[in-house]
Amino acid sequence: MLPDSLHTAEQTRALDAAIIAAGTPGIVLMKRAARAALDVLLAHWPEPAAITVFCGGGNNGGDGYLLAALAAERGIAVQVFALAEPDTLSGDARRACEYARQAGVPVEPWQPGAVLPATGVIVDALLGTGSHGAPRGAFAAAIDSINSSGLPVLAIDIPSGLCANTGCAPGTAVCAGVTVTFIALKRGLFTADAPDLTGAIEYASLDADPALLQTDSDCELLDLASLQASCLPPRPRTAHKGLFGHVMVIGGDHGMGGAVAMAAEAAARSGSGLTSAATRPEHVAAILARRPEIMVSGVTSGQALEPLLARPSVLVVGPGLGRRAWGEQMLQQATLCGLPLVLDADALNILADGRVVREARREQWILTPHPAEAARLLGCSTAEIQADRFAAVQALQQRYGGVIVLKGAGTLVCGPDGSIDLCAGGNPGMASGGMGDVLAGLVGGLWAQGLNASDAARLGVCLHAEAADMAAAENGERGLLAGDLLAQLQPLVNP
Numbered sequence: 001m002l003p004d005s006l007h008t009a010e011q012t013r014a015l016d017a018a019i020i021a022a023g024t025p026g027i028v029l030m031k032r033a034a035r036a037a038l039d040v041l042l043a044h045w046p047e048p049a050a051i052t053v054f055c056g057g058g059n060n061g062g063d064g065y066l067l068a069a070l071a072a073e074r075g076i077a078v079q080v081f082a083l084a085e086p087d088t089l090s091g092d093a094r095r096a097c098e099y100a101r102q103a104g105v106p107v108e109p110w111q112p113g114a115v116l117p118a119t120g121v122i123v124d125a126l127l128g129t130g131s132h133g134a135p136r137g138a139f140a141a142a143i144d145s146i147n148s149s150g151l152p153v154l155a156i157d158i159p160s161g162l163c164a165n166t167g168c169a170p171g172t173a174v175c176a177g178v179t180v181t182f183i184a185l186k187r188g189l190f191t192a193d194a195p196d197l198t199g200a201i202e203y204a205s206l207d208a209d210p211a212l213l214q215t216d217s218d219c220e221l222l223d224l225a226s227l228q229a230s231c232l233p234p235r236p237r238t239a240h241k242g243l244f245g246h247v248m249v250i251g252g253d254h255g256m257g258g259a260v261a262m263a264a265e266a267a268a269r270s271g272s273g274l275t276s277a278a279t280r281p282e283h284v285a286a287i288l289a290r291r292p293e294i295m296v297s298g299v300t301s302g303q304a305l306e307p308l309l310a311r312p313s314v315l316v317v318g319p320g321l322g323r324r325a326w327g328e329q330m331l332q333q334a335t336l337c338g339l340p341l342v343l344d345a346d347a348l349n350i351l352a353d354g355r356v357v358r359e360a361r362r363e364q365w366i367l368t369p370h371p372a373e374a375a376r377l378l379g380c381s382t383a384e385i386q387a388d389r390f391a392a393v394q395a396l397q398q399r400y401g402g403v404i405v406l407k408g409a410g411t412l413v414c415g416p417d418g419s420i421d422l423c424a425g426g427n428p429g430m431a432s433g434g435m436g437d438v439l440a441g442l443v444g445g446l447w448a449q450g451l452n453a454s455d456a457a458r459l460g461v462c463l464h465a466e467a468a469d470m471a472a473a474e475n476g477e478r479g480l481l482a483g484d485l486l487a488q489l490q491p492l493v494n495p
Contacts, residue, residue, distance in 0.1 A: 001203075002185060002201070002203050002221060003184070003185055003203065003213075003221070004220050004221055004223065005184065005185065005215075005217035005219070005220060005221070006184075006185050006186070006187035006190070006217060006219040006220065006221055006422060007184040007185065007186060007187060007215075007217055007219075008164065008165045008186070008187060009129040009130060009164040009165055009186065010165075011184065011215070011217065012129060012164070012183055012184045012186060013129075013130075014215075015183050015184055015208075015212065015213065015215065016029065016183060018212050019183070019206075019208045019209070019212055022209060022212060024208070026059075026091070026092045027092045027095055027096070029182075029206055029208075030059065030062050030063055030066055030092050030096055031066055032204075032206040032207060033063045033066075033156070033157075033182050033204070033206055034063050034064075034065075034066030034067040034069075034070055034096075035066075035070060036180060036182070036204035036206065037063060037067050037123070037154065037156050037180050037204075038067050038070050038071060040154065040178060040180040040202045040204075041067075041121060041123070041154045041178075044152075044154070044177070044178050044200075045121050045152055048076060048120045048121045049077070049117070049119040049120045050076070050077040050078065050079070050117045050119060050120030050121075051067075051068065051071050051076055051077070051078045051079075051120055051121050051122075051123060052078075052079050052080075052081065052116060052117055052120060052121070052122050052123070052151075053065070053067060053068045053078065053079070053080045053081070053122075053123040053125055054080075054081050054083065054110065054122065054123065054124055054125060054126050054142055054146065055068075055080055055081070055082050055083065055084075055097075055125045055126070056083050056084055056125065056126040056127055056128070056139070056160075057083065057084030057088065057089060057093065058093060058127075058128055058130060059091075059092060059093055059128065060125050060126065060127060060128025060129075060130075060156055060157055061082075061083075061084065061089075061093055061096075061097075061125050061126070061128075062089075062092050062093035062095075062096035062097070063096070063125050063156050063157070064080070064123055064125025064156060065080065065093070065096035065097045065099065065100040065105075065107075065125075066096045066099060066100065067123060067125070067156070068080050068100045068103075068105045068123075069096075069099050069100040069102075069103035069105055072100075072103045072104055072105050073103055077120070078105055079105070079106050079108070079117070080100060080105055080106065080107045080108070081108055081109075081110040081114065081142070082097075082107055082108065082109050082110060083110050083126060083138055083139055083142055085109065086101075086107060110138060110142050112138065112141040112142075112145070114145070116145065116149050116151070117151075119151070120151060121151060121152050121153070121154060122146050122149060122151050122152070122153045122154070123153075123154050123156065124146060124153055124154065124155040124156060124159060124160050124174045124176060125156045126139060126142065126143070126160035126174070127139065127160035127161065128156070128157050128158065128160075129157055129158050129164035129186060131160065131161070131163075132163065133170060133171070134161070134170045134171025134172070135160065135161045135171055135172055135173075136171075139160070140171065140172050143160055143161055143172045143173065143174050144172055146174055147172075147174065147175050152177045152178075153174060153175065153176045153177055153178075153199075154176060154177070154178050154179075154180065155174055155176035155178070155179040155180070155198070155199075156180060157179075157180070157181050157182055157186075158179065158181060158186055158188070158189060158198075159173055159174040159175070159176045159179060159197045159198060160173065160174045161173025161174060161197075162174075162188060162189075162193065162194055162197050162198070163188050164186040164187075164188040164189075165186075165187065165188050165388075165390070166188050166192060166387065166388045166389065166390065166391075167187070167188040167189070167190065167191040167192030167193055167194040167389065167410065168188075168192045168193055168386065168387050168388065169192075169193040169194075169197060170387075173193070173197050174197065175196070175197050175199075176197060176198060176199045177199040177200070178199045178200045178201075178202060179198040179199060179200070179201050179202070180201075180202040180203075180204060181201065181202070181203055181204075182203075182204050182205075182206050183205065183206060183208060183213070184213070185201075185203060185221065187219050187390065187422065189201055190221065190410045190422050190424045191389055191390075191408070191409060191410025191411075191412065191422060192386055192387075192389055192408075192409070192410065194409075194410065195409045195410065218418065218419045218420060219390070219419070219420045219421070219422060220419070220420075220421050220422070221421075221422055221424060222413075222421050222422060222423045222424075222458055222461070222462050223462075224425070224462040224463070224466055225495070227455070227458060227459045227462055228459070228492075228493075228495040229495070230455075231446075231451055231455050231459050232459075232493055232494075232495060240273075241273035241274055242273060243273060244271055244272055244273030244448065244449045244450075245272050245273050245274070245313045245314060245445075245447075245448025245449050245450065246272065246273060246274040246275070246276065246311055246312045246313050246314075246448060247264075247267040247268075247272045247274070247275050247276070247312060247313070247314050247315075247316060247441070247444045247445050247448045248275075248276045248277065248278060248308070248309070248311070248312035248314075248315050248316070249263045249264040249267060249275070249276070249277045249278070249315075249316045249317075249319060249440075249441055249444070250277075250278045250279075250305070250315060250316065250317045250318075250321070250330050250331075250334055251263070251279060251316075251317065251318055251319040251320040251321040251327075251330070251345075251346075251347075252277070252279035252280055252283045252319065252320040252321075253280060253320060253321060253322030253324065253326055253327055254280060254282070254322070256319075256320030256321075256322060257279060257280065257282070257283030257286055257287065257320065258320070258434065259319035259320030259345070259434060259437040260277050260279045260283065260287070260319045260320050260437075261277070261283070261286070261287045261290055261291070261294075262319070262434050262437045262438050262441065262482055262483060262486070263316055263319040263344075263437040263438065263440050263441030263444075264276075264277045264287070264291070264294045264441055265290070265291050265294070265441070265486050266437075266438040266439075266440075266441030266442040266445065266485075266486060266489065267316065267441040267442065267444050267445035267448070268291065268293055268294060268445065269442075269445070269486055269489040269490055269493070270441070270442050270445030270446050270449070270460075270463075270489065270493055271445060271446075271449055271493050272444075272445040272448045272449060273448075273449075274295070274311075275293065275294050275295070275445070276294065276295040276296070276297065276308075276311070276312065277294055277295070277296045277297070278296075278297050278299045278305055278308055278330070279296065279297075279298065279299070279320075280298065280299075280300075280326070281298025281299075281300065282298075283296075283298075284296045284297070284298045299330075300326070301326070301329055302329030302330060302332055302333035303329075303333075305329075305330060305333045305334075306333055306337075309333070309334070309337040309339065312339060312448075313339070313340070313448050314339065314340045314341075314342065314444050314445075314447050314448040315334050315337075315339050315340070315341050315342070315444070316341075316342040316344070316440050316441055316443075316444035317330065317331055317334045317341060317342070317343055317344070317347045318331075318342075318343055318344035318345040318346055318347030318348065318440060319344060319345055319436075319437040319440060319441070320345070320346075320437070321345060321346040321347055321350075322346055323346050323349055323350060327346055327347075327350065328350055328355075328356045331343075331347050331350050331351075331356055331357065332356045332357070335356075335357050335358070335359070336358075339364075340364045340365065340366075340447060340453070341364065341365040341366070342365070342366045342368065342440050342443050342444040342447065343365060343366070343367050343368070344367075344368045344369075344436055344437070344439075344440035345373075345436060345437070345440075348367060348368075348369050348373045348376070348377060349373060349376060351367075351377065351400075352373070352376040352377045352379075360399075360400060361399065361400050361401040362400075362401050362402060363401050363402055363416065364402065364453070365400075365401070365402040365403075365453075366402055366403045366404075366405065366443055366447070366453055366456065366457050367396065367400060367402060367403070367404050367405065368405040368407060368436065368439060368440055368443065368457075369396070369404075369405075369406060369407065370406075370407045370408060370436065371385045371386055371389075371406070371407075371408055374392055374393075374396060374406055377396060377399070377400065378392065378395055378396060378399070385406075386408075389406055389408070389410070389412055390412065390420060392406060393406040393412045393413075393414040393420060394414055394418055394420065396414070397414040397415070397416070397418065398418075401416070402416070402453065403415050403416070403453045403454050403457045405439075405443070405457050405460075405461060407436065407439070409426070410422055410423070410424060411423045411426070411461050411465070413454070413457045413458050413461060415453075415454040415457075416454070421458050423458075423461045423462050423465050425462060425465030425466055425468075425469055426464075426465035426468055426469065427468055427469055427472045427477050427480075428477050429468060429471075429472045429476070429477030429478065429479075429480030430465075430468045430480065432480060432481060432482060433482065434481070434482030434483065435464075435468070435482045435485075437482060438464065438482050438483075438485050438486065439460060439461070439464045442460045442463060442464055442489065443456050443457055443460035443461075444456075446459055446460050463489065463492050463493065464485065466488075466492055467485040467486075467488035467489050467492060468480065468485055468488075470488045470492075471484040471485055471487075471488055
């Protein structure tokens with residue numbers, strides 16, 4: 001079980017200091033970390049032929065030295081490659097190195113081109129959470145050697161080269177099969193580049209006093225089961241459709257009717273009482289044939305849309321909207337009516353243009369950009385968004401208000417109080433057209449049923465990811481279609 005709270009490197013160091021101040025010596029914590037790491041290694045790779053440990057010069061390296069000593073005591077063939085001269089080590093790291101030498105562990109200086117064992121497991125104890133920027137020199141060469149070895153890798157605390165705060169790997173980084181992290185979950189383990197580098201994530205509290213670990217955090221790891229329990233109670237036996245809201249999806253310019261159809265169906269599958277769609281007249285028949293429960297109206301202008309806005313309780317604007325005059329009129333009319341809004345896709349691009357939406361900051365909306373859309377909204381590059389997704393989602397919320405969903409690997413949800421929630425679910429199969437349309441409709445449908453905006457966004461993101469994981473489990477990730485998620489939603493909203 002993973003903790004709920006996610007921490008920065010600085011917050012984690014503060015926790016370490018508090019534990020030490022409360023009476024647990026640093027070397028004891030280091031020994032516990034080494035023992036936990038070795039236990040994880042042996043759980044994943046029982047009876048390894050050998051263990052090769054790459055040790056840096058800080059406490060992360062100290063963890064590696066102690067792991068090597070414990071492995072030697074168990075009779076496992078073990079070797080340490082040192083990236084820092086052992087005589088230059090200080091504090092607990094120096095004590096750990098001495099302990100490894102006393103246990104008979106061979107400690108050799110790392111030299112580029114050194115031959116690694118052909119079998120066994122590699123342990124990455126190079127840089128730890130205090131590292132910033134791209135690894136350089138011998139560290140970069142060692143990381144490249146680890147990655148090209150073909151051997152399984154255990155990363156201690158965090159894969160070297162991965163930023164604990166952002167999840168960004170600005171240069172070379174260790175690609176681990178398993179990462180064991182201590183004291184606190186680092187938020188950089190779950191988003192941006194991290195999913196390609198961490199492998200399975202294991203957590204060890206190092207027997208720290210739970211009271212010392214209960215610190216304030218502005219970032220939480222979302223848990224679908226908890227959200228289902230709190231946000232999806234059983235319906236009363238006397239329920240009627242008027243209790244569960246009316247969602248209208250607005251979009252579907254020429255050639256893009258499928259987007260509005262999928263968004264509307266996702267809203268209906270979320271449990272909304274009524275679902276309607278306003279789209280180009282040419283799409284009406286196809287949407288009705290696909291899902292006759294959806295009330296579909298053909299509209300040719302903002303003026304034609306206006307009378308339809310008296311009925312819904314939530315609007316979802318953007319799926320297939322386009323950026324031509326028709327789409328601009330749809331968005332303008334929707335933003336003038338005062339209803340809660342979920343904006344996605346081209347609705348966000350039009351918003352970023354700054355011409356159509358009179359009030360560019362409001363509380364009663366949920367914006368769901370992917371990184372490129374987020375970059376347009378903030379007037380920066382996509383690379384800048386991905387370099388620090390946490391800062392980006394908070395900047396979006398500060399500028400536009402409401403609730404922001406920054407999509408991507410490790411989707412982030414930022415509410416009005418600036419706190420961030422992270423969804424670690426989902427899979428690469430979701431990299432296909434229409435996934436955002438399904439999410440927008442799903443979030444709108446949940447919001448219409450009486451959830452607050454933050455809960456609708458958090459639950460919607462988790463349901464969307466889980467539906468994709470269920471669909472991928474049946475037929476694989478490649479070729480996964482957005483429409484494949486729709487069949488998975490009903491069981492998920494009835495836990």
